[in-house]
Amino acid sequence: MGIEVVVEGLTKAFGRQTIWQDVTLTLPPGEISVMLGPSGTGKTVFLKAVVGLLRPDRGRVLVNGVDMANSPERDIFEARKLFGLLFQDGALFGSMSLFDNIAFPLREHTKKKESEIRRIVMERIELVGLVGAERKLPGEISGGMRKRAGLARALVLDPQIILCDEPDSGLDPVRTTFLSQLLVDLNAELDATILIVTHNLEIARTVPDNMGMLFLRRLVTFGPREVLLTSDEPVVEQFLGGRMAGPIGMSEEKDQAALDREALAGPVPERAGTREVVPQMRPSAGLPERRAVRRRRERVRELLHTLPPAARAAVEADLRHGDRDTAAYTVPDGPAGGGTTGPAPDPARVDTRPEAPTLLLPRFGRRRS
């Protein structure tokens, strides 16, 4: 099972610019979490702090007993081997073949023989569906293939924690869905803890177990996906609805005068479906169910009494369906979840989840005995 990541009171500034402060959250082991936030709110800086590539000014990041924020560099370096990192652009070396790029961490960090390296690299290449492309240079393949190569490289050291920085950037919606499916499938196979930083609402709505959002130098919320997806925080509603009205401005937050002008113009109608808890993506046919799902149900059951009403209703709907399915649940009309537990989910909606595509990346598409 993946490893829990505990972040406590994390604060980071560059000179006089505070990026975020007092960020506290726990990434539950083996679960998938997503961190949202408008551009420039410090999501990448957060990932770098988690993996110990940037030292925060205050706070701790506990991974397997190592504080990634304050330990000696030697200990951080060792603990970093637990991580797989997928950077925005795949961060591949342009002059190296995909094979050599993917082999790089093994050659750098292990003393494995070339034959063993070849076995591992080819296994990961198959896993992400790049068989046949291993001799190509990064410049000779598409952006989506580069992402998958980056992911293969992130997987060669058998990470127990996978951090993905905007895995969707530069991908079309179809490739983004394939990549989402790949991440869910990897989680089903590896049971690794995964944190994805993204702006992509489709990924945010369908992939994670937990969601958080950074805005205005603080963590607005972090918890079970139902909390953020039903939240009535203005910044969350604006972000999920992709609206102009709200506290997020073109470059940063809006000033009070702009907010006052908006208020005078009257309430903005909510876009349909904005606060809907849509079904979570499931592993491809032939793969095991994600072990995290059952663990999360037990965990969230304990949290139920602490959740806002709309989130509680959505979680209850999910629990009612147990292992059979994940129910779609729409927040009832009315202010802030209406203080009501809401209607039971419409059974007709339960099966609206798109079937897992059968023609997937080779590994996931192949028949299993």
Ligand SMILES: Nc1ncnc2c1ncn2[C@@H]1O[C@H](COP(=O)(O)OP(=O)(O)OP(=O)(O)O)[C@@H](O)[C@H]1O
């Ligand atoms: N090494 C650094 N030195 C100084 N400032 C930095 C450094 N790294 C990041 N920043 C600043 O930190 C802020 C947050 O950057 P970051 O890249 O984490 O944002 P982000 O939320 O990931 O944005 P995007 O969604 O656009 O990728 C930015 O203002 C950036 O200029």
